[in-house]
Structures are given as C-alpha cells and as structure tokens.
Amino acid sequence: MNIKELAKKLQNVKLTSGHRACSGCGFPQIVRAVLAATDDQIVASCATGCLEVTSTIYPFTAWNIPFIHNAFENSAATIAGVETAFKSLKKQGKIKKEIKFVAFGGDGGTYDIGLQSLSGALERGHKFVYVLYDNEAYMNTGIQRSSATPYGAATTTTPAGKVHPGKEQFRKDITKIVVAHNIPYIAQASVSNLMDLTMKAEKAFKADGPAFLNVLQPCTLGWRYPSDQTIKMAKMAVDCNFWPLYEVENGVYKLNYKPSNPIPIADYMKPQGRFNHLFKPENKWILNKIQKHTDEEWEKLLRLCGEN
Amino acid sequence: MAKIKALTGAEASAEAMRQINPDVCAAFPITPQTPVMQKFAEFVADGIVKSEFICVESEHSAMSACVGSSAAGARTMTATSSAGLALMWEILGIASGLRLPIVMTIVNRALSAPINIHCDHSDSMGARDQGWVQIYSENAQESYENTLLAVRLAEKVLLPVMVCQDGFITSHGVENVAVYDDNKVKSFVGELKPYKPLLNVDDPVTYGPLQLTDYYFETKRQQEPAMEEAKKAYQAIGKELKKITGNDYGYFEEYQLKDAKAAIVVLNSTAGTTKAVIDKLRQKGKKVGLLKIKLFRPFPYEEVGRALKNISSIAVLDRSESFGANAPVFGEIKNALYDAKSKAKLHSCIFGLGGRNIYEKDIEDLFSKLLTNKLKGKEYIGVR
Incomplete structure (x- = not known):
C-alpha cells in the first residue's frame, strides 16, 4: 500500500474523531493505520487504559466497528473468546463473512498485567492481531512506571529523588518474549512511520495465526514534551537505535530501517522532561550506561537480522 | 424416554453440556471441577458436540474468553471451583454487568488458606453479590437438570448463571441419573438468539464503555429488575422443564x-x-x-x-x-x-x-x- 492508497482507505472511518485523547497523542493514528490495513470486517478488543477510556465515554463511542472492552489484563483472552465464537459459528454455517480480530493494549496491559493472557492466546494460536501501543508507563493512571519504562525515566512511582535517580532497571524486551512463542508474524513499528506500520499491519492480518505489533507511541504528558513533537520524538527514538524497526516473519528477523548516522541517545532524551535529571553532571554515568546498553542491544539485533 | 445412567455429579453436568451443545466452552482445570471438563473434552474430541473448547491458561482467562465469546453471540459455558472462581471474581461482575448469559458449573470447594481440595461453599458464597443467578443442587440429578434450566434462564433474562454442586460428595459420587431424551432436551433448550452480538458486523456495537457518575448507577440499577425477572422466569422455565422430567423446580x-x-x-x-x-x-x-x-x-x-x-x-x-x-x-x-x-x-x-x-x-x-x-x-x- 502506498500513501495515497492509505489516505483513501482512511476515508472509511473506523475510529472517528471526537474521541477524548490528549492533543498530541499518537494512538489514534496507530489505530487508524492498523484498521486500514485490511478490507475485511474487524472486531476489536481493548484493554483498560487511555485508548479505551478516551474512545468509549458513554453514551458515545468513537468506534465504527464492533468493539469490546473487558478489563485491564485480558484483551488477548477476550479476543480469543470472540475469535473462537466466530470459528464455531462459521463452522456451523451461521456466519458467512470473513472477519478479522484485533486486540489493543497499552504497555501496562501487555508487558505487565496482561502478559499471561497474551502468552496463553498466542500459544493457543488464535487468529488475531495484538497491537501494543507502547507509551512506556501507566499513563492513564498518572504516569506510574511499568516494565516498559526505560532506564532513568522519572515517573510518579520512580521519581527523580536524592537517592534514586528515576527508574533503575532496563525495560523488558516484550517483542523478544513474543518471538519465543513462535507465532508467524511479529513486528516493531513506530507512529513516526505510518507506511511501515501499515505494511506490517497488512502482513499481520494475513498471517496464518497470531500476529503481534509493538508500536512506539510517545506520550506528551508522561514524557513531558510539547504536544506538537510526538512524531518527532518517535522518529528520534528510531534514529538513535533505541526503537529499531524490525519484523520477525516465520522466525526470520528482518531489519526494516538502519539509520545511516544514528544520533546519540542523549539527543533523543534531552527534550523529554522525564529525563531532565539525567543531564546533571553527577548523573552523566547514567547517560553513558544507557548509551552502552542501547548500542549492545542494537548489535544483538543486527546479528539476529544478519546485518553484520 | 429417560435413560438411567450411572453417573457422578461431574459427569451429570457434562451430560447436560453434551445435550446443550454450546458453541464455545472455555475452562481451566481445578480439582474437583476437572471431571466435568474432561468428560466434556471427550465429547469434543469425538465430535459428539459441535463446541469449540478453549483450554485457557487460567480461570481469569476462562471467564474473560467466555465474556468475549458470549458478547460475540455464541452460547458459552464453563466450569470451575474454589480458587478458580476466586480468580474469576473480577470478570464475574463484568459478565453480569455486560448482561451476558454465560452458564457455569461450580463444583464447590473450600478457599485457601489453608489450602484444601474438599467441599465447602466459601467459593460460591463469596461470589454471591457479583450479579450472577445461583442455583444449588442436592445431587447429580439436580445438577444435570439445573444446568438445562440455567441455559434457558440465562438467555431469557440476560444474566449469567452458576449451578453449584458439592465437590467430591456430589461431583465424584456415582448415582443413578435419569438422562432425558436428547431431542426433547434439545427442543427445550432451543437456539440462542443473541442480543446485539459483536459478530453482527453490520450493526457495530461497543461493549464495556466507560460510565462515570452520570450513567454507571443507572446501568447497575437495571440489574436489579433483571434479577426480579429471573425469579419469575425460573418458575416459568421450570414448569416447561417439568413436562420432560416430571420434577418440580421450586425456589x-x-x-x-x-x-x-x-x-x-x-x-x-x-x-x-x-x-x-x-x-x-x-x-x-x-x-x-x-x-x-x-x-x-x-x-x-x-x-x-x-x-x-x-x-x-x-x-x-x-x-x-x-x-x-x-x-x-x-x-x-x-x-x-x-x-x-x-x-x-x-x-x-x-x-x-x-x-x-x-x-x-x-x-x-x-x-x-x-x-x-x-x-x-x-x-x-x-x-x-
């Protein structure tokens, strides 16, 4: 699909405007791009979180497709139930149409509280696409750390204090955890590259089994940058190799983008208020540690992708 | 005509599930519920039922998948005990709040701690305020018949129903159970006519929206008349079932x-x-x-x-x-x-x-x- 085709597909509005997401939030674009990637009918589930809360304030809904929110930790189990119902009713001839299934969840609902539900649904092989919009903390409840929160970030539960300088652990590599389930299609994408995301969503919908998309979605409130900088933040995350764009198709890793001149990760962190404290001279060692870790992870990924 | 079969309470529940032939069943093993699901799994494996069986990774996911399946428009059943019901607790209220007619066998077992696998009613009694209809069964026969009644009741009033039997005492004890004619039971149970199913993609609906101080109260308020309706419907459906079984279904x-x-x-x-x-x-x-x-x-x-x-x-x-x-x-x-x-x-x-x-x-x-x-x-x- 090229950008003109995408623009045309977006005319079929599956998530309407008028939702209450923050100015500068990235997930409406992510959701729309993903939903535009198939012409089949879609049923969506969604974990409790920003997306669900801002798009379904009763008596309104922003969803023009069938949608179910169950709880925080069970978006995958819920869509597994919907998909199985479809399978059963289709087998009985009660449904004729082809329907695709997509589950949305934030990082809290995926890396943390929903990990078991996701893992179970992936292992059972339900035919659905799981879309993780990763904004790197529990933003809906007020910016608490999750296991997706990057090292050094200040959150309301890991504030930059006199003794503890923000979060002191590196984030979990959820994409690799999903890879370990040996499902047909997994990809990491960013809201800064909608064509790449759409291409990946198309592949995900066509996969013969579960598929997983991990999409970086900067959060203006949680990351503390001006609301017109979301796409720029997401792009810088890719350009500093913190958020590589890659896919794993039937077990084969492929790098989708290799920055010719990666920017230092400090350049990406500098405009974000959550990292302010790291730019004090006494915290220089933390920046170095983060750069080193990013470089190591990038090297590992290059090897997996056969790039060096 | 009724066939007399030597069945445990668990098998009697599974026998009801065979006749009900639900579209979807999602369950996780826990003693003493296991023989219900194992027997049902045999029916699935042999193609005796058309049901899709989701062997989930926890009871939390069992009830979550049941919610998804029931909202999708499929007749949906499950079974659990004790800690399993406790783990489902959060989703029990969602099932009833979303008005989903899920039917669940509860094989009553004590809650931890101390851990114990035997019968008491702390599990289902602990869930009594979660908006589910609860029917208790003295023996295997009642477990079987109550399950048949439960499906009709749930779908009539759009509330989920638990049918309880005593762990081991009933679930593992063999009794003579009168199993009624498949066709008669099938016509009693009928076909599910789902209300606003997710899979009706031509009429997209949103399940589980956010309701704050302005609407939550009204939605919860509607569960009360539904329960009153359930009380009436229980008797009416019981009278219909009596035509097959000859038994009374009093409160x-x-x-x-x-x-x-x-x-x-x-x-x-x-x-x-x-x-x-x-x-x-x-x-x-x-x-x-x-x-x-x-x-x-x-x-x-x-x-x-x-x-x-x-x-x-x-x-x-x-x-x-x-x-x-x-x-x-x-x-x-x-x-x-x-x-x-x-x-x-x-x-x-x-x-x-x-x-x-x-x-x-x-x-x-x-x-x-x-x-x-x-x-x-x-x-x-x-x-x-």
Whole structure:
C-alpha cells in the first residue's frame, strides 16, 4: 500500500474523531493505520487504559466497528473468546463473512498485567492481531512506571529523588518474549512511520495465526514534551537505535530501517522532561550506561537480522 | 424416554453440556471441577458436540474468553471451583454487568488458606453479590437438570448463571441419573438468539464503555429488575422443564415441613443426609422438617418467610463463614423471617468447612436440641 492508497482507505472511518485523547497523542493514528490495513470486517478488543477510556465515554463511542472492552489484563483472552465464537459459528454455517480480530493494549496491559493472557492466546494460536501501543508507563493512571519504562525515566512511582535517580532497571524486551512463542508474524513499528506500520499491519492480518505489533507511541504528558513533537520524538527514538524497526516473519528477523548516522541517545532524551535529571553532571554515568546498553542491544539485533 | 445412567455429579453436568451443545466452552482445570471438563473434552474430541473448547491458561482467562465469546453471540459455558472462581471474581461482575448469559458449573470447594481440595461453599458464597443467578443442587440429578434450566434462564433474562454442586460428595459420587431424551432436551433448550452480538458486523456495537457518575448507577440499577425477572422466569422455565422430567423446580424444596416443630435449612448435598434423618425421626413421631434452598440468587425472601413462619425452632446450616457477620444462608433466612414477622428461635450452625464430614448422628443431635430448646447461640458442628 502506498500513501495515497492509505489516505483513501482512511476515508472509511473506523475510529472517528471526537474521541477524548490528549492533543498530541499518537494512538489514534496507530489505530487508524492498523484498521486500514485490511478490507475485511474487524472486531476489536481493548484493554483498560487511555485508548479505551478516551474512545468509549458513554453514551458515545468513537468506534465504527464492533468493539469490546473487558478489563485491564485480558484483551488477548477476550479476543480469543470472540475469535473462537466466530470459528464455531462459521463452522456451523451461521456466519458467512470473513472477519478479522484485533486486540489493543497499552504497555501496562501487555508487558505487565496482561502478559499471561497474551502468552496463553498466542500459544493457543488464535487468529488475531495484538497491537501494543507502547507509551512506556501507566499513563492513564498518572504516569506510574511499568516494565516498559526505560532506564532513568522519572515517573510518579520512580521519581527523580536524592537517592534514586528515576527508574533503575532496563525495560523488558516484550517483542523478544513474543518471538519465543513462535507465532508467524511479529513486528516493531513506530507512529513516526505510518507506511511501515501499515505494511506490517497488512502482513499481520494475513498471517496464518497470531500476529503481534509493538508500536512506539510517545506520550506528551508522561514524557513531558510539547504536544506538537510526538512524531518527532518517535522518529528520534528510531534514529538513535533505541526503537529499531524490525519484523520477525516465520522466525526470520528482518531489519526494516538502519539509520545511516544514528544520533546519540542523549539527543533523543534531552527534550523529554522525564529525563531532565539525567543531564546533571553527577548523573552523566547514567547517560553513558544507557548509551552502552542501547548500542549492545542494537548489535544483538543486527546479528539476529544478519546485518553484520 | 429417560435413560438411567450411572453417573457422578461431574459427569451429570457434562451430560447436560453434551445435550446443550454450546458453541464455545472455555475452562481451566481445578480439582474437583476437572471431571466435568474432561468428560466434556471427550465429547469434543469425538465430535459428539459441535463446541469449540478453549483450554485457557487460567480461570481469569476462562471467564474473560467466555465474556468475549458470549458478547460475540455464541452460547458459552464453563466450569470451575474454589480458587478458580476466586480468580474469576473480577470478570464475574463484568459478565453480569455486560448482561451476558454465560452458564457455569461450580463444583464447590473450600478457599485457601489453608489450602484444601474438599467441599465447602466459601467459593460460591463469596461470589454471591457479583450479579450472577445461583442455583444449588442436592445431587447429580439436580445438577444435570439445573444446568438445562440455567441455559434457558440465562438467555431469557440476560444474566449469567452458576449451578453449584458439592465437590467430591456430589461431583465424584456415582448415582443413578435419569438422562432425558436428547431431542426433547434439545427442543427445550432451543437456539440462542443473541442480543446485539459483536459478530453482527453490520450493526457495530461497543461493549464495556466507560460510565462515570452520570450513567454507571443507572446501568447497575437495571440489574436489579433483571434479577426480579429471573425469579419469575425460573418458575416459568421450570414448569416447561417439568413436562420432560416430571420434577418440580421450586425456589426451595420443603420436606416434611408443613407440620414441623423443628426445621433445618440447608443447601446442596447435606439436604440428602437431613432427609434420611427426618425419615427416621418421623417414624418416632418427632415433628421435624427441612427447607432446602435451591435458588439462592435471586433469593426468595417472601416465599421462604411464608414456608418457615409457623415453625418454632429453626437451625440454618452454613457450609461457609462470613467472618464477623451472619453466615450467608443464615443471614438471608433471618431477613426472610423478620419480614414474615416470625417469632421462631433461629440458630446459626456452621459445618463441614474444608470437607469435614457431617453425619446423620450430628443432624439427629441437632434436631433433638432444637426440639428441647437446648441450642444456644452459634453452633459449630463437628469442629474440634
């Protein structure tokens, strides 16, 4: 699909405007791009979180497709139930149409509280696409750390204090955890590259089994940058190799983008208020540690992708 | 015609599931629920049922998948016990709040700690305020028939229903069970006509929206008339089922209660033991009787009040505690008798926690104390 085709597909509005997401939030674009990637009918589930809360304030809904929110930790189990119902009713001839299934969840609902539900649904092989919009903390409840929160970030539960300088652990590599389930299609994408995301969503919908998309979605409130900088933040995350764009198709890793001149990760962190404290001279060692870790992870990924 | 089969309570529930032939079943193994799902899995494996069986990775996901499946428009069933029900607790309220007609067999088992696999009612009693209809079953036969009734009831009033039976005592004990003609049961159960299913993609609906101070209260308020409706529908559907089974589906069963001076109120398998004792004591001229609760949610206060009003001495047996408060069944009976302006001497007795046996002798002693006014305060039967 090229950008003109995408623009045309977006005319079929599956998530309407008028939702209450923050100015500068990235997930409406992510959701729309993903939903535009198939012409089949879609049923969506969604974990409790920003997306669900801002798009379904009763008596309104922003969803023009069938949608179910169950709880925080069970978006995958819920869509597994919907998909199985479809399978059963289709087998009985009660449904004729082809329907695709997509589950949305934030990082809290995926890396943390929903990990078991996701893992179970992936292992059972339900035919659905799981879309993780990763904004790197529990933003809906007020910016608490999750296991997706990057090292050094200040959150309301890991504030930059006199003794503890923000979060002191590196984030979990959820994409690799999903890879370990040996499902047909997994990809990491960013809201800064909608064509790449759409291409990946198309592949995900066509996969013969579960598929997983991990999409970086900067959060203006949680990351503390001006609301017109979301796409720029997401792009810088890719350009500093913190958020590589890659896919794993039937077990084969492929790098989708290799920055010719990666920017230092400090350049990406500098405009974000959550990292302010790291730019004090006494915290220089933390920046170095983060750069080193990013470089190591990038090297590992290059090897997996056969790039060096 | 009915076939008499030697079945355990668990197999009897599975037999009901075979005849109901749900579109989807999602379950996770837990003792003593396992034989229900294992038997059903055999039906699936042999193609005897058309059902899709999701072997989920936890009870939380079992109920979550049931919510998804039921909202999608599929007839959906599951089964669990004890910790499994406790793990589902969050989603139980979502199933009822979203008005999804899921039917679940509960094989009653004690909750931890200490961990224990045997029967008591702390699991289902702990879930009694989650908006599910609860039906209790004395034996395998009732478990089977109540499950058939539950499907119709759930789909009529759009509420989920639990059908409870005693762990091991009923679930693993073999009894003669009359299994009714497949076709008759099939036509009784009928086809699900789903209300606003997700899979009707031409009419997209949003399930589970956010409702704050402006709408939440109204939505929850609507669950109350649904329960009132469930009470009526239970009887109406019971009358239909009676045409096949010949059995009555009252809110409760009265056994030698009309002229009783002393009565026991109990639910599930202990009612059977109590009946045996009553038969013995009646032969000796003792006026003793039983009220066995079948429908616990919605609770038939008025009818129970009327049935117990003129009995002077009553013991309510609970197989679970509500620590620091009236035990679950006792509390309801007390409420019912207050409304009925009864002057009965009412006693709370806790028994059988963690599967501790209760014997005919215990019940005989209890009746004797009731008849001679020797019961003081709350009793614990069989505890050291």
